[in-house]
Amino acid sequence: MARYKRSEAREWGREMLNGVANVTIPTMKSDFETLNETAIRHDVELSIKxxxxxxxxxxxxxxxxxxxxxxxxxxxxxxxxxxxxxxxxVFNSLEQNLRALKMAEEGGAELVLLSYPPYFYPKDYEEVYEYTRTMCEATDLAVMLFQLPAWGFQRLHPSDIPVSLLRRLVDDCPNVAGIKAEGGTPHFMSMIEVHRHFHKEVVVSCPLDFEYVPLAQVMPIQFSGTNYTSLYGPTIPNIHKLIAAGEYDEATRIWYEIEPARKAFLGQGVAAHGLINRMMWKYEGWLQGYNGGPMPHPTMRVHSHSMKALRQGMIASNLNPTQDPDEAFFIGRNPE
Known part of the structure; x- marks a missing residue:
C-alpha cells in the first residue's frame, strides 16, 4: 500500500525521490522453476545498506x-x-501491463517506471499519448515517464519523447511525479531540455552516472535512477550525499577514481538492440556482494573476457570486488 494518495503523488515524489535508485534482478532456485526468495531478500537488504x-x-x-x-x-x-x-x-501488451499495475499496487510498489512494449509501434505521438495516459489513469501510484531510444520513437523525434508530449502528460495526468530523462542518448540535450521545462513541477531523474555527477554540480538534480550503479557498490549514493552537501571537489575526485570500472562497463555493449544484458548486470552486482545466481533462459550471457574486464576495472577503481571465483556467480550467494 502506497504511503500517499493519488492527489499527493507529486508531493510524495518531491519528498521521497531524493537519492539514487538501483535495479534488483530476480533470482531463481537451482531448478529454474521457482523464485529464490532468500536471494531476493539478500539483494534488497544489501541495496539498503x-x-x-x-x-x-x-x-x-x-x-x-x-x-x-x-x-x-x-x-x-x-x-x-x-x-x-x-x-x-514493460510487459508484452497494454492489457498485460494493466494487469501488472494491479499486482504492483497490491504487492507494495510505490512508483511506476512507465515503459513501452517491443511490439508497440505507434504511427505518431498521439498513440504514445493515449497509451501513456491510459496507464496513468489506471493506477493511483506515482508514475515516472521514461524517454529512451530503445522504444524506437526516434523515428518520430530525436528526443524519443518530445517536450510537447511530456507537457500534455504532465498537465493531464496528476500522478505523473517524475521524468526519467534518457532521451536522445548518447547526447544529453534532452536531459537539459526536460530539466529546464519541468524540474519545478516534477522530479527529473538523470539516471546515467557519467552525466549525473557532472550535471548535478551546475543544476539541481535530486534523483538518479533507476540504473546499473550497483556496479559501484555504495559509491554513487555516497557521491549524491557529497553533491547535496556542496562538496563538489570530493565528488569529482571519486567520479574520476571509478573511471576504469566505468570504461570496463561501457565497453561491454550491454544494451545491444535495445535489450539490456541483465545477466551481466547481475554479475556486476555479484562482484559487489549481491547474490548473483540463476536466471531463467532465454537470457543474454556473460563470458569470461567480460567478467575479467569488469573485475579488473573494479580493482583499478579501488572498489574491492569479491575475491570469490567467477564460477561461484552462477551458483549465487544463497543457493536453493
Whole structure:
C-alpha cells in the first residue's frame, strides 16, 4: 500500500525521490522453476545498506507475470518501508501491463517506471499519448515517464519523447511525479531540455552516472535512477550525499577514481538492440556482494573476457570486488 494518495503523488515524489535508485534482478532456485526468495531478500537488504533509496523490480527477464508479482511482493516485504520499490511496467501488451499495475499496487510498489512494449509501434505521438495516459489513469501510484531510444520513437523525434508530449502528460495526468530523462542518448540535450521545462513541477531523474555527477554540480538534480550503479557498490549514493552537501571537489575526485570500472562497463555493449544484458548486470552486482545466481533462459550471457574486464576495472577503481571465483556467480550467494 502506497504511503500517499493519488492527489499527493507529486508531493510524495518531491519528498521521497531524493537519492539514487538501483535495479534488483530476480533470482531463481537451482531448478529454474521457482523464485529464490532468500536471494531476493539478500539483494534488497544489501541495496539498503549501500544507501540506495529505491530499487526497480526488474521485469525485463524471462519470468511469468505471476512470478513477477511474487518477486515484487518479496522485495516490498523485505524493504518494509525503508526503500521505494519501483514497478517495471514493460510487459508484452497494454492489457498485460494493466494487469501488472494491479499486482504492483497490491504487492507494495510505490512508483511506476512507465515503459513501452517491443511490439508497440505507434504511427505518431498521439498513440504514445493515449497509451501513456491510459496507464496513468489506471493506477493511483506515482508514475515516472521514461524517454529512451530503445522504444524506437526516434523515428518520430530525436528526443524519443518530445517536450510537447511530456507537457500534455504532465498537465493531464496528476500522478505523473517524475521524468526519467534518457532521451536522445548518447547526447544529453534532452536531459537539459526536460530539466529546464519541468524540474519545478516534477522530479527529473538523470539516471546515467557519467552525466549525473557532472550535471548535478551546475543544476539541481535530486534523483538518479533507476540504473546499473550497483556496479559501484555504495559509491554513487555516497557521491549524491557529497553533491547535496556542496562538496563538489570530493565528488569529482571519486567520479574520476571509478573511471576504469566505468570504461570496463561501457565497453561491454550491454544494451545491444535495445535489450539490456541483465545477466551481466547481475554479475556486476555479484562482484559487489549481491547474490548473483540463476536466471531463467532465454537470457543474454556473460563470458569470461567480460567478467575479467569488469573485475579488473573494479580493482583499478579501488572498489574491492569479491575475491570469490567467477564460477561461484552462477551458483549465487544463497543457493536453493
Amino acid at each position: 549501500h544507501g540506495f533509496v529505491g530499487s526497480l523490480a526488474c521485469s525485463e527477464v524471462a519470468i511469468t507475470l505471476d512470478q513477477y508479482g511474487q518477486f515484487l511482493s518479496v522485495m516490498a516485504d523485505q524493504a518494509a518501508g525503508r526503500s521505494i520499490i519501483v514497478h517495471h511496467a
